[in-house]
Amino acid sequence: MSEPKINVRNLNLFYGDNHALHDINLNIQSHSINALIGPSGCGKSTFLRTLNRMNDLIENVKITGEVNVEGHNIYDSNTDVVSLRKKVGMVFQRPNPFPMSIYDNIAYGPRIHGTKKKSVLDEIVEKSLKQAALWEEVKDRLNKSALGLSGGQQQRLCIARLLAVEPDVLLMDEPTSALDPISTLKVEELSQDLKKWYTIIIVTHNMQQAARISDHTSFFLNGILVETDKTDKIFTTPSDQRTEDYITGRFG
Template identity: 70%
Template sequence: MNSKVSVHKLNLFYKDFQALRDINMEVPAHLVTALIGPSGCGKSTFLRTLNRMNDLYKGVRVQGRVLLDGMDIYGEKCDVVNLRKKVGMVFQKPNPFPMSIYDNVAFGPRIHGIKNRKKLDEIVEMSLRAAALWDEVSDRLRQGALGLSGGQQQRLCIARLLAVEPEVLLMDEPTSALDPMATLKVEELIQVLKQDYTIVIVTHNMQQAARVSDYTAFFLTGDLVEYGATGDIFTTPKEQRTEDYITGRFG
C-alpha cells in the first residue's frame, strides 16, 4: 500500500473525555477510505485530526503522530494554514459563501495571492469542470451561489476546495443532506476525483461505503475495531462487532 497519511498511536481527548484510543491506520494514496460506525463513535473526530480542525475546539488534546507524506502534522514545524490547503474538508451541509458562484471558487486562490484575472478565470473553470458543475453553471457565474440546488451547492464547495490544489479531500457525510439524484452525482464525482486526490469520507450509509470506497475503517466508542479492503470488511469481517454493525444488529 502506498500510504498518503500514516497514523500512529493517536489518542484524542476533549478535556477529560477520551474520544479516540490508540488509532493506528494507513490511508492509501489515490483511493477512497470510508469511515463507518454509529453516531458518537469517533469517526468525524478522527477525520478532523487529519487537518487539525480539532484545534478549533477548546480543551482538545492530541497524542501520537499523524504523518502526511512523512511529515508530522502535529510537529512544531507544521504550518497549519498550508496543511489545510493540502488537506481540505467538505462538510455535511453545503456551505457556499453568500457571493457569486465565480467568487466562491476564486476565494481561495485570491487569499493565496493570485490576482491575475485570466489566471483566476482558468482556475474557476478548471475547478468547476473537475467538480462536474461547469456545464450547469457556466452561463451564470456572476449569480449568487445560494440560488443553486443543494446538490449543486455541495459540488460548488468541492470546486472551491479543488481551486487551492489540495492533495487530500476529507468529506464529512457529504451527501447526508442531499436527495438521491444529487447523492448519485456526488458519488460519481468521488470516483473521478480519486484519480487525482486521496479521499477520506465519513458516512452513515453502509451502501454508500460499499459503493464508493476502496478501504473501510469501522469505529466504535473511540476504537478502530477493524480496517481493511472494503470488499473484505463487508463480506468477511474478522470482528464479530463489525459483522453485527454492518448487518444492522446495532447502530
C-alpha cells in the first residue's frame, strides 16, 4: 500500500484539564472518503479540526503527538499555518458564504494568494463551480449575492470556494446536517466525484451517509478511536462490540 496522505500518531488533545482525545493513531489514504462516526461529543469534530490546526484558535488547548501530512508533522514549530489551511481546507456544518457576489466568493481565496488577472480569475471561478456541480445553476448570475442561493447551493458554493485555492485535502464537518434530502444527495454525489482529485474526511451523524459514500470509517467514542476499517466491514462485521452496539442503534 502507498504511503498514507495523513498519518496520525499518538495524538492527544486537552481542553484545559479535560482530556478530549486519547492516543489517536490513524492512517488516511489519498483519493478516498473517510467517514468519522460516533455519538455527539465523542471527539470526531475535535479530531477533524486537529488536521488543519483549527483548534489553535481555541484557548487552553494542548496537543501532543503528531499529525503528518505527506510526511511533514503539521505541529512542528516551522509549519506555515496559512499554507497548511490552504492545503487542508474545511467545509463547515452550516453554509457560510461571504456577503458578496457568487463570483467574488470564489475569487476571494485566489486574490488573497496573489492572483489578480481577471482572465485567470474567470477561469478559476468557472472550474471551481463546475467541480462543485454548481456552474449550470449560477452561471447567469455570478454577480448576484451569494446569500440569495438556497442552503444546498450555498454549501456547494462553500465547497467551490475551497476548491478555488487548490487544496489537497477536504475536511467536511457534517456538511449536510442543515440541508434537505435532495441537497444532501447532491453533496454526497459531489463528494464521490471529488475524491478523484482530493482526499476527503467527513464527520457525519448519518450512518446511512457513511455507509453510502465512504471508503473507510472510523468510530469514535468518548475521545477514543475504537476502530477503523473499510466501511463495508465496519457496517457488517465490526471487530469491537461497542461499534456494533452503536451502528445497530443500541446507544448514541
